Amino acid sequence: MPSIKQFQVTFDCAEPERLARFWCEVLGYVVPPPPEGYTTWDDFKQAQPPEERDAWFACGDPSGVGPRLFFQRVPEGKVAKNRVHLDVRVGTGLVGEERVAVLEAECARLVALGGVRVRLLLADEENESCLVMQDVEGNEFCLD
Structure with a gap:
C-alpha cells in the first residue's frame, strides 16, 4: 500500500480570503497565482456566480515542503473548541525565559x-x- 505523500489542511470559515492571508503572514506562506485565464484573483471572483464568489481561498508553502492550507466558506459559525489545531513552532530548542520571550515576541507580531x-x-x-492564541476567526492555535 503506497504511503501518502501530500496533504492539505482545510479550515471551515466565514471569510476564506481574509483567513488565508492571515495564515500567510503567520507561516510565511504565499497565495498562488489566480487560475489560468485570469490576471488577478479579483478578476476570477468577478467571473464567478454571486453565490460562489469568495467561497474558498488557498495558500501554500513557497518551498513546497509544508501542507497547502485551504479555506472554505461555511454558513455556520464556530461554536466549540477546535478538535484539531496548528502548533506554530517558533520556540523549538529554547527553554525557560528565552523560550517565553520568543513566544511573546511572535504573539505580539500576530496580535x-x-x-x-x-x-x-x-x-x-x-x-x-x-x-x-486565536486567529482572526477565533480558531485556536499554539505558539510552541
Whole structure:
C-alpha cells in the first residue's frame, strides 16, 4: 500500500480570503497565482456566480515542503473548541525565559495582524511553555 505523500489542511470559515492571508503572514506562506485565464484573483471572483464568489481561498508553502492550507466558506459559525489545531513552532530548542520571550515576541507580531492572545501555559514537568492564541476567526492555535 503506497504511503501518502501530500496533504492539505482545510479550515471551515466565514471569510476564506481574509483567513488565508492571515495564515500567510503567520507561516510565511504565499497565495498562488489566480487560475489560468485570469490576471488577478479579483478578476476570477468577478467571473464567478454571486453565490460562489469568495467561497474558498488557498495558500501554500513557497518551498513546497509544508501542507497547502485551504479555506472554505461555511454558513455556520464556530461554536466549540477546535478538535484539531496548528502548533506554530517558533520556540523549538529554547527553554525557560528565552523560550517565553520568543513566544511573546511572535504573539505580539500576530496580535498586530488580528490574532488574539488567549493564555501563556508555562513549562511543567512534561511540557515546555507554549502560548495559546486565536486567529482572526477565533480558531485556536499554539505558539510552541
